[in-house]
Amino acid sequence: MDRLADAQxxxxxxxxxxxxxxxxxxxxxxxxxxxxxxxxxxxAIAIYSEVSLHVSMASGSSxxxxxxxxxxxxxxxxxxxxxxAVVLSGAVTATAMGEPPVEWKVSDGxxxxxYKWVKQLxxxxxxxxxxxxxxxxxxxxTPTSLAENEFVFNLTLPTSAWANYxxxxxxxxxxxxxxxxxxxxxxxxxxxxxxxxxxxxxPDNGSGLEGSLHYIHFFQRWNDWQNVPQNWSLIIExxxxxxxxxxxxxxxxxSGQLLDTNTNGIPDICEVDPCPxxxxxxxxxxxxxxxxxxSVWGTSGSEYPRADTNHDGIVSGPxxxxxxxxxxxxx
Amino acid sequence: xxxxDTQIEDFPSTHRTWLVTQIESVAADTGIRSQEALAALREHxxxxxxxxxxxxxxxxxxxxxxxPEDLVHGYFVRMLAxxxxxxxxxxxxxxxxxxxxxxxxxxxxxITRDLGRSREFSSLESIAxxxxxxxxxxxxxxxxxxxxxxxxAYATAAGEMERAGRNQQWMIFRRHVLxxxxxxxxxxxxxxxxxxxxxxxxxxxxxxxxxxRIVLIEEGVAERDAATEADxxxxxxxxxxxR
Numbered sequence: 001m002d003r004l005a006d007a008q009x010x011x012x013x014x015x016x017x018x019x020x021x022x023x024x025x026x027x028x029x030x031x032x033x034x035x036x037x038x039x040x041x042x043x044a045i046a047i048y049s050e051v052s053l054h055v056s057m058a059s060g061s062s063x064x065x066x067x068x069x070x071x072x073x074x075x076x077x078x079x080x081x082x083x084x085a086v087v088l089s090g091a092v093t094a095t096a097m098g099e100p101p102v103e104w105k106v107s108d109g110x111x112x113x114x115y116k117w118v119k120q121l122x123x124x125x126x127x128x129x130x131x132x133x134x135x136x137x138x139x140x141x142t143p144t145s146l147a148e149n150e151f152v153f154n155l156t157l158p159t160s161a162w163a164n165y166x167x168x169x170x171x172x173x174x175x176x177x178x179x180x181x182x183x184x185x186x187x188x189x190x191x192x193x194x195x196x197x198x199x200x201x202x203p204d205n206g207s208g209l210e211g212s213l214h215y216i217h218f219f220q221r222w223n224d225w226q227n228v229p230q231n232w233s234l235i236i237e238x239x240x241x242x243x244x245x246x247x248x249x250x251x252x253x254x255s256g257q258l259l260d261t262n263t264n265g266i267p268d269i270c271e272v273d274p275c276p277x278x279x280x281x282x283x284x285x286x287x288x289x290x291x292x293x294x295s296v297w298g299t300s301g302s303e304y305p306r307a308d309t310n311h312d313g314i315v316s317g318p319x320x321x322x323x324x325x326x327x328x329x330x331x
Numbered sequence: 332x333x334x335x336d337t338q339i340e341d342f343p344s345t346h347r348t349w350l351v352t353q354i355e356s357v358a359a360d361t362g363i364r365s366q367e368a369l370a371a372l373r374e375h376x377x378x379x380x381x382x383x384x385x386x387x388x389x390x391x392x393x394x395x396x397x398x399p400e401d402l403v404h405g406y407f408v409r410m411l412a413x414x415x416x417x418x419x420x421x422x423x424x425x426x427x428x429x430x431x432x433x434x435x436x437x438x439x440x441x442i443t444r445d446l447g448r449s450r451e452f453s454s455l456e457s458i459a460x461x462x463x464x465x466x467x468x469x470x471x472x473x474x475x476x477x478x479x480x481x482x483x484a485y486a487t488a489a490g491e492m493e494r495a496g497r498n499q500q501w502m503i504f505r506r507h508v509l510x511x512x513x514x515x516x517x518x519x520x521x522x523x524x525x526x527x528x529x530x531x532x533x534x535x536x537x538x539x540x541x542x543x544r545i546v547l548i549e550e551g552v553a554e555r556d557a558a559t560e561a562d563x564x565x566x567x568x569x570x571x572x573x574r
Contacts, residue, residue: 002485002486002489002505003482004478004481004482004485004509006571008509008510009478009481009482009568010568010569010571011508011509011511012481012485012508012509012539012568013477013481013564013565013566013568013569014565014569015508015536016536016539016540016543016561016565017562017565017566017569200508201507201508201511204513205513206513206514206515206525207514207515207525208515
């Protein structure tokens with residue numbers, strides 16, 4: 001008998017122990033994901049019936065007879081493959097994926113940061129995921145503590161957050177030319193790389209090209225992986241507080257407290273506007289912008305928030321002066 | 332196939348059912364059936380519980396009474412020679428492994444009493460009396476039992492994978508997880524993709540987990556407690572034997 005040595009038993013037990021952490025269900029599972037899963041399940045069952053019949057006929061056994069173990073195993077295996085393929089493909093074709101952003105509230109012991117799970121239908125590399133986050137004023141999530149890691153992981157619970165066993169990208173990466181496999185790991189934010197939660201035997205630089213961090217195997221552990229678009233999703237984190245009011249800007253943008261007219265995740269008041277008179281953003285300050293100013297005169301700007309160029313809450317003379325002063329092409 | 336395997340297939344419901352059936356068959360003394368049951372029971376006891384009991388004795392003060400193997404074998408022989416004590420186990424309401432350890436201590440206490448009468452080992456009874464409260468020995472017992480259970484689940488899973496013609500997946504799992512080999516050379520050697528290696532490992536892990544669950548339920552662990560019990564086993568194995 002193949003007897004486990006002590007070290008092997010230790011490794012196996014470690015692997016199994018970490019894999020048996022109870023997985024908490026998200027109450028915020030999107031109905032679209034649920035619907036696609038149900039449709040996929042029904043389709044898989046229908047296909048399973050076909051496969052069962054096919055296997056039964058091919059093996060010459062009676063359809064009323066009890067299949068032998070090998071047949072059963074084959075059917076179970078094929079069923080699992082089909083189920084996985086159909087359910088996951090259903091998730092891919094859904095049009096609206098991801099979850100609304102959530103705040104890890106200070107009152108809940110959190111840090112006041114905002115997080116959002118984002119699904120990319122065609123897969124996304126770690127580098128692209130990082131750029132996507134930055135374009136929205138955030139960054140790839142950096143779970144730097146056990147509590148934060150648990151909070152962030154819970155955003156990944158919808159089935160479609162996972163590409164098979166590959167979970168969403170996180171904000172850890174390995175600097176080029178570091179000592180493999182443990183050297184040079186860092187967060188995109190520059191936070192200290194201290195608390196870690198690697199999966200058993202990770203990081204291993206298994207393919208020789210693994211320097212990007214993500215969740216793996218449907219639990220809270222991390223793995224190093226290649227910077228290729230095999231993962232389907234990512235977690236964005238927002239923590240910026242550009243107006244120093246001790247409230248993360250992103251939440252204030254969501255609540256309407258701060259304007260973010262170009263939807264880049266950075267409040268307008270914190271952006272250096274290169275062309276403040278360009279109300280409708282055509283890269284030219286001209287008669288159309290002047291007409292807009294006059295049409296919303298005396299209001300807060302209504303549907304043209306950029307008309308309130310000085311952010312004093314009313315479109316008035318100073319805003320008109322800005323438009324006239326910037327007349328012509330934007331710099 | 333061993334005699335024990337045959338008996339398990341005859342009584343597949345639980346380990347408890349199987350044990351009780353063997354014990355009753357032995358006690359009934361109905362000829363061949365009784366001998367087969369006795370052989371199956373003996374093999375099962377030795378296979379699963381002898382090593383944990385050796386470990387207990389090695390870490391206990393009763394070690395002074397003799398070699399662990401001698402004490403445990405003597406215990407088994409006495410127990411199997413007269414199944415009356417075994418027949419009382421189902422009424423105890425305890426897990427079999429816990430009950431078995433108590434039985435060993437009871438057995439040892441009997442030895443010390445016998446020796447005490449000769450005035451040669453008058454203090455040994457107290458050794459046995461205190462043995463039950465030795466945490467290091469208990470820990471050694473639990474660790475060795477956990478190792479046995481994990482080994483059983485591992486061997487069962489290996490057999491299942493082999494029967495299903497998935498030897499390659501098992502070997503990838505074995506070499507990656509147990510021997511620490513990276514996926515890349517394994518993928519090259521088996522002419523498969525890295526993704527295939529990862530999937531193979533995941534499937535094999537699921538197989539081991541499933542087998543462990545079955546073993547635990549056979550051991551009399553309630554289905555709802557199987558996951559918790561499994562975690563205890565893993566922690567015990569990870570913690571290693573007491574030093």
